[in-house]
Amino acid sequence: MESAPTFLLILFFIIPLFIKLLKHTDSSNKSKPSLPPGPKPWPIVGNLPEMLANKPTFRWIQNIMNDLDTEIVCIRLGNIHVIPVSSPSIAREFLMKQDAIFASRPLNWSSKYVSSGYLTTSVTPCGEQWKKMKRIFVEELLSPQRHQWMHDKRGEEADNLVRYVYNQTKNGGGLVDLRHVGQHFGGNLSRRMLFNKRYFGKGREDGGPGPEELDHVVALFVVVRHLFAFPISDYLPCLWWLDFEGHKKILKEATNTIRKYHDPIIDERIHQWKNGIRTHEEDWLDIFISLKDANKNPLLTVEEIKSQIMELTVGTMDNPFNNVEWVFSEMLNQPKILQKATQELDRVVGNQRLVQESDFPKLNYVKACLREGFRLHPIVDFNVPHVSTEDTIVANYFIPKGSHVLIRRQGVGQNPRVWEEALKFKPERHLKRDGCDLTLTEPSLELFTFGAGRRSCPAITLGTYVTVMLFARLVHGFTWVAPPNEPIVDLSELERDTSKAKPLVAFGKPRLPAEVYHPKNYKKYI
Template sequence: MDNAATALWNSLLHQLSNVSSTFSTTFLRFSTTLVVMGFALYYLYKFLFVGKSNMQPDLPPLLVKPWPIVGSLPEMLRNKPTFRWIHKLMEDANAEIACIRFGNVHVIPVFSSEIAREFLKTQDVVFASRPNIISSHIATKGYLGTVTTPMGDQYKKMRKVTVNEILSPVRHRWLQDKRDKEADNLVRYVYNLCMSAGGLVDVRVTTQHYCGNVIKQMFFSTRYFGKGKENGGPGFEEEEHLNAVLTLLGQIFAFCVSDYIPMLRGLDLDGHEKIVKEALRAVEKYHDPIIDERIQQWKNGEKSDPEDLLDVLISLKDGKGNPILTVDEIKTEILELVIATVDNPSNAMEWALAEMLNHPEIFKKATEEIDRVVGKERLVEESDFPNLNYVKACIREAFRLHPIAPFNVPHVSLEDTTVDGHFIPKGSHVLLSRPALGRNPKVWEEPLKFKPERHLKQDGVSLTLTDADLRFFSFSIGLRGCKGIHLGSTIVFMLFARLLQCFSWSIPPGNGPTIDLTEEEDSMYMAKPLVAVAKPRLPAHVYPVHLA
């Protein structure tokens, strides 16, 4: 037994030795293969990705060396207002495109028309979204509107409604009588100031409320939320509403820290969210009761035919007869259009009138054109606009030299791309500088001088207020361009033409020989609101003296 067991044991050891040798050889070969494959994959990765990354264009020049995690937010907080700080950095660097990192967001300021066209024309589709900003998120009830909503199904839905149902040429013609009513009230109000207040007119207040009145007529069929004043001017309710609207305008895209570090939202470290919520409540105090009551009237059958744009929005139905818009979508869409209407036309009018008071020869040319085209026995009408090129040139020049905002509404890149030889990462915020584009000495001769003639180079061509080459910025272009260009242009044309036609304007006694054109530090408004003396220049019977 012992010999047999020994023989068996020896045989087993021999076989195990063979297996071990085979396993060792196989393991060695397998390990060697893994190592070789590892090296191969490593160099393949370097060739395809690391090498490619090395060949990738650089970001635009960094204006400030970013800190870890927070980027250049500490510098942003130390240098208010942020837009002037960014412009100073760009000017010091003599840069046409640059980069600042706030948190993990690459903010790309652009000072060149040529580069701006690459963003909004050549690669328009890539930069067709909007940033997720706390103020616009609050104001639009979670992006239920059009202007500030990021690219997606909700934006496409609301854009279709805006273009086809609110701002279409058919609707524009349908609402002309409401616009005419407010144009007449504008003249009546200023005429009454001439008769009762010595002609002293706060141009900013007058023009802002006119713009607000137009959009209120179009949506609510009303000029006043309260009683208003007997002379046609705004009452307390209009003043409160307008101040809240302008506050919302000033807070949207206001370089808030939590916009770049979202985890800080809710803490409201700089009071930004509180300001937006309070202003929104003030606006909704006037909008919501009208909207809610009107919706109920349509449900009860008290209304069946649209009289204004609110009725249009309520009456929109899908193929099954269900409302296309929710109540919150209706409220948000109206709020966005009210916000978008008030500031741009009124700001252009205030600056243009101030510049023309400092250049009487320009004033004379503009009024002579109106007298030649329209005469003095009737008021300017919308049908006259195509023939008033010099007047429109004055407005274009005001938009060029004195834009309402330092930057356009930010565009966000939907993917990595290259612009002007620079790498633009997905999610970057692109800011086109309105003053830098309009005052670029490479594009405009004497860029800081108010010269309407510079826009009159093509005889017989009716001017518009937009510039497709982005040499100045009045209304945005492209996929996310302003859908209300026609309406906005009509409002500012009428505002400007009526005030020039109906009144002569002069600098108040004691103000010095010229108007101070200094900009406000925290905005692009005139530092001192324009106050001027108005006197009637038409026969008395032309003025609408009764309240419409």
């Protein structure tokens, strides 16, 4: 009986506390930010059925964002929240303000296969391996000293580019496939920097690619298109062993093609260093092999070298050629812009020599054209996914741990809230914004070139020089008009991605004295 008053006394204190706790919990739930808007997911599979019914996936996502009139959306694929973003200010929150939380990468079959188990830089999740490989990039491959060290190789490939186009146009002009030219300039340059050779086979006497180089470049672009292509197994890991869309087969074949050309060169070079046949560095491969740890042992394994070279080759190919093809396409439809770029090059360079890297700081209008190309026509709509390592709040929305954040490059660049006449090609808009200090980088992320934060492209300087050189040499060295059967260049995109639907074929004629096109020290570099 004595316990009854005690029990009542306990209830007297506990019940109010319990009621208060319930009210607090309820108010906490009400104040907790919600996920970004998005389509209602199905149990377990999320929005995968809709994704599969609406290929290509990036256009389905574009339509969702347009229908909801939002710059951030949440789409659940399997148990993963996929967060596409088309707002520069929200992108800055993800990639700059909360960079530490969103610096990692997703775990999936594609990136694991291409990187041989996450041995590389770009697709590897945060951790010691990523830090190691990034440090090598920044300190050993892409330092200002190494950039200068590669100067002559870049110049020789730019000379070969001009020679190749000249050989197609020297007899009164000719039609030139500028997509083909740009892609193989990128391929030649990456091979020269990596292996100190332009061709895997014999190449061609006119400076063009042989069958081995054609095969190599095709495989590189297959990897670019399929590395993060929304396969089902990325979101339902229990189905990793299935290949519904043939995605794995395609990616394996392309990867094996690339390594068929790379790996014998790497193995032979390692043998040369090990046996004292080679003693000094000539290219990036030599640097990788020569690196030592604190105990004077090789810093990189053979598989790390092979995998990183694979990733490097893929990463250097896409942006420059795509940007230059689109910019030329836009300018052929607006000849006054092409004329203005040509006049700037004539004023800075003259007509007795070819464009050199030392001219770049004075070519602001040329760089404005390229910035406008990056704004309107990125190579793919989404950047490489960023993964959240903890729950957080961005733009007043709840972003769960493990979310895949995708910055929509085209959505950002064509955002009408940021850009006036967002769909019009107007290079002058960048001159007004940046004055005399024009670069291809964009820290504010109002257009997406080289990214921001820990995962920004470490090769910003190299990427800038490759893009500007390709464009400037073609504009300065040749006059260009649309082909006779296509007075207006078609600017439509492929359905599967944001590439130009039809390769740009233009009519070119040399515009400089003939001797300018024949460098005295030209080498074939087989």
